[in-house]
Amino acid sequence: MRYAETIIVGGGPAGSTCAAELVKRGQDVLVLDKAGFPRLKLCAGWITQKAVDDLGETLDGYPHPILKLDIRTYFPKIPFGLNWFPTPAANYSIRRTEFDHWLLERSRAPVEKHAVKAIVRDGEGYVIDDTYRCRYLVGAGGTMCPVRRNLFDGTPRKSLQIATLEKEFPLPERSDRCHLYFFRRGLRGYAWFVPKGNGHVNIGLGGKSKYFKNSGTNIHDHFRDFLGDLVVQGLLDEKTAGSMKATGHPYFMFAYEGDVRRDNCFLIGDSAGLASIDLGEGIGPAIESGMMAAAAICGDGVYTRAGITHYSLGGVPLRLMQRFYRPKGRMPQAN
Ligand SMILES: Cc1cc2nc3c(=O)[nH]c(=O)nc-3n(C[C@H](O)[C@H](O)[C@H](O)COP(=O)(O)OP(=O)(O)OC[C@H]3O[C@@H](n4cnc5c(N)ncnc54)[C@H](O)[C@@H]3O)c2cc1C
Numbered sequence: 001m002r003y004a005e006t007i008i009v010g011g012g013p014a015g016s017t018c019a020a021e022l023v024k025r026g027q028d029v030l031v032l033d034k035a036g037f038p039r040l041k042l043c044a045g046w047i048t049q050k051a052v053d054d055l056g057e058t059l060d061g062y063p064h065p066i067l068k069l070d071i072r073t074y075f076p077k078i079p080f081g082l083n084w085f086p087t088p089a090a091n092y093s094i095r096r097t098e099f100d101h102w103l104l105e106r107s108r109a110p111v112e113k114h115a116v117k118a119i120v121r122d123g124e125g126y127v128i129d130d131t132y133r134c135r136y137l138v139g140a141g142g143t144m145c146p147v148r149r150n151l152f153d154g155t156p157r158k159s160l161q162i163a164t165l166e167k168e169f170p171l172p173e174r175s176d177r178c179h180l181y182f183f184r185r186g187l188r189g190y191a192w193f194v195p196k197g198n199g200h201v202n203i204g205l206g207g208k209s210k211y212f213k214n215s216g217t218n219i220h221d222h223f224r225d226f227l228g229d230l231v232v233q234g235l236l237d238e239k240t241a242g243s244m245k246a247t248g249h250p251y252f253m254f255a256y257e258g259d260v261r262r263d264n265c266f267l268i269g270d271s272a273g274l275a276s277i278d279l280g281e282g283i284g285p286a287i288e289s290g291m292m293a294a295a296a297i298c299g300d301g302v303y304t305r306a307g308i309t310h311y312s313l314g315g316v317p318l319r320l321m322q323r324f325y326r327p328k329g330r331m332p333q334a335n
Pocket of ligand 1: 009010011012013014015032033034035039041042043044045046047114115116117140141142143144145146164165166204206249250251268269270271275281282283284286
């Protein structure tokens with residue numbers, strides 16, 4: 001049986017940041033991920049300045065293209081015509097396939113490809129699939145993390161399941177502006193157009209799964225409408241929009257509200273339900289929680305949910321923003 005003092009299940013931003021910090025502190029750590037990196041991760045790939053700072057990195061140190069975002073939001077009729085994105089400091093876009101691979105490599109932690117299934121307690125430690133043993137276990141396996149499913153109570157609340165459709169593709173002549181759309185009538189959800197630094201763009205749309213079920217509407221139809229709106233706005237040409245095939249992904253927001261630490265076991269990132277409900281910002285909290293869990297494993301600080309920063313739209317819940325939203329037909333023209 002392979003032993004490591006700390007085993008991290010999942011090598012996304014949460015797991016790789018935790019691994020990097022543990023390696024830096026001289027700890028014996030192993031990362032298990034079911035995917036081989038670089039791996040595809042459906043995500044708009046927008047990160048905040050705080051996430052970059054928490055990594056202890058500068059933008060110059062990032063080896064791939066990174067774009068500073070000029071963000072336009074569309075909540076027609078919101079008081080004072082709000083059309084900027086009120087987060088402190090700057091926002092950037094990265095491609096997840098590049099960003100996550102870089103994070104994992106920079107951690108210098110050993111990584112094994114293994115899809116974790118069963119985990120049991122073994123005295124003070126844990127045994128994984130009768131193959132791995134550790135003293136400290138970190139669940140960083142995303143919204144369906146096997147560590148949470150095996151060792152913590154509570155399953156994600158179905159009512160908080162978000163269905164998304166998304167596509168990342170090269171569009172060299174794309175606009176450099178990031179556009180966010182919040183809907184109230186019709187689809188209860190949001191959509192985005194996020195340009196990337198290397199001529200790519202990521203577009204997507206998401207809404208509560210419950211909405212699609214209750215309204216009998218199909219997310220693909222909403223996505224087609226959204227593509228039509230992007231054509232009207234001049235952000236996409238008709239040919240590109242017409243041939244677009246998006247990929248779907250179910251996702252949970254704030255779906256787990258239980259403990260994030262039990263004995264020597266920690267939940268970080270999406271496995272702890274840390275993505276924000278308003279914008280789905282999850283990369284920042286994943287990084288922050290990974291750092292905090294690593295410090296706690298080293299006996300340097302406590303790890304609690306309350307200690308992890310939640311921001312994006314200043315912590316304003318989506319339903320509160322939606323109270324002010326009165327759609328007026330089609331989206332405004334991009335300018
Ligand atoms: C459509 C969409 C758009 C988004 N856009 C943004 C955005 O623009 N900005 C932002 O900040 N957040 C965004 N998010 C949220 C963000 O993607 C997540 O919050 C973030 O990826 C969380 O990081 P993580 O490390 O916790 O989990 P993940 O990145 O999901 O990594 C989990 C890892 O665990 C591995 N794993 C899973 N199960 C197992 C298993 N059984 N055994 C071994 N390994 C396993 C997976 O292979 C994966 O590599 C978006 C999410 C979605 C769905």
